[in-house]
Amino acid sequence: MKAAYIERLGDASSIQIGELPDPEVYQKDVLVRVEGVAVDRVDTYVRSGAYQTDMAFPHVIGRDMVGEVVSVGSAVTAFKVGDSVWTNSMGYDGRQGVTSTLVAVSSDRLAPVPRGVDHIQLIASVHSSATAVLVLSDVMQVRMGQSILIEGAAGHVGTKLVQLAERMGLDILTTSNERDFTNLAKLGSQGTFNYRENFGQKVTGLFSNGVDHIIDTSGNADFQTNINLLAQNGEITLITAPKSNLFSFNVRHFYMNQKHINGFVISHASIVQLRQAAQTINAAFRRGMLLDDEIIVKHFDDAQWAHETLEMGQDKGKRIVLVP
Template sequence: MKAAYIDKVGSYQEIKVGELPVPKIDSLEVLVKIDYVSVNHVDTFVRSGGYQTKLSYPFVIGRDAIGVVQDIGSQVDEFKIGDLVWTNSMGYDGRNGVSSEYAAIPVDRLFKAPDVDEKQLIASVHSSATAQILLADILKVKSNKSILIEGSAGHVGTKLLQISKILGLNVATTSNRRDFERLKELGSDQLIDYHQSVTEIGNTFDYIIDTSGKVDLNDNLHLLKLYGQIGMITAPKSDKFSFDVRNFYTNAKSIKGFVISHASLEQLRGAGRALNRCFEKGQLLDDDILELPLSDAGEAHRMLENGLDSGRRVVLDLK
């Protein structure tokens, strides 16, 4: 089968596209013929060695894929041959990736796909699952509370906005003014120009998530209400912050970091079920997509690392 793989971690030039054996499945795995694979920044971290995780070589890259069931293990009863399915937790922690014509996927990391556009679904799942787990499991948000999403026009930001509204939150967003109309359509209750200092916003929030890494932590801490929480999914290049400790602890505030690569299987499965409910309603399927052939897997990594994707979700076509 054709596959995009590496024999060692390193630059995007280490990615090879060639023939590998079709994987054999065990009793609790499903063999999937892959249709589309999304390419995410986290894939570049794994491939480069920037994210330390167990790999076996040749290592097939990529974690998120959608395709059709070709064969099932002897103990699998949740799926049948011909089912359209998706996964978003392969390609790290000892599991081979999915940028290949066929992939063997553990049954507990697989979800039936609703009848929606395949490319839109697989383009959505990484950002959407990140947003779902951060809001529902890490911050444990409550309806009718308020949230500020900074850098809300990006992939994760738009998903955080939409899922926050689904969960019943009042949402304020910061972005470039050119994105105001789209964010309002997605449900933003308060549109804030990102050029404006957060200290000038005027109101406070129960939850704050900065997707950009460009807002001073101390400024955001001062925008939190009593018992307020910051969800941290990125950090500035300086990797340094200082904050007013007395104000922080006397108001029982908290900072909770999260990366989806450390999400538990229970969290991933809960997110998968929640996302499928949204997909069935046509929600979260709104990304601008750049489609490339599998042979351009290295080019896809190069584009992401150099910011050449122009805000689009990169999807590899294996159909």
């Protein structure tokens, strides 16, 4: 099979394109012919070694894949030949990745593609959508009627958070560039603020007692400002870190108001969490939600370019999907 793979950890130039043996299919596995693979920043962390995880070389890169079932193991009952399926948890923790023409995936890591949903649009969405679902449902455990401030809301994860939070009945505030205000309001934001400005006073004007939840998707927000904006028992969730990798804040104010800080990395999500998220995502896909990403489609041969583009921040807000 054709594959994009590495023989060692390193920079994007370590990615090779070539032939590898077809994967073995065990009793609980499904053999899938790959149609598209999304490239995420986390893929660059795995390839470089920044995210340390078990892997055997040669290691096929990539974690998010959509494709068609070619064959199933003897113990598989949930899928059959010809089914369209997707996965978003390959390529780490000892599992081979999915940037190959064929891939063997344990059946419990697969989800069906809802009928009528564009396959490339779907696979471009699943990483950010699963992150948003798990942050809201599992990490924050949000409840209807609570308030949330989503910072960097125009990004891939941010737009998914807004859509899902609106469906869950939250009061939503967002920060972004002004050019994104109209779209975010359409998705469900009830208050849009320019992230370059001092928006704290405006937020306080709307929620005098503070907001229940804040999620920083960008790493650019001032941490003390966010703590000040939290209601008593409120919580901040980080899915990225600032470039400085450091924060300073008023600890006494923080603990006396029983505020909380969460960190979330989807690579640590359990199989149960991922399966529950897949059900939520697929239900949203059927309603036409979460499918709003702009996409650049390239070929497997462009895998090195894709990694370099993400690392240099030259993706211009678009999702990259590689096809065979």
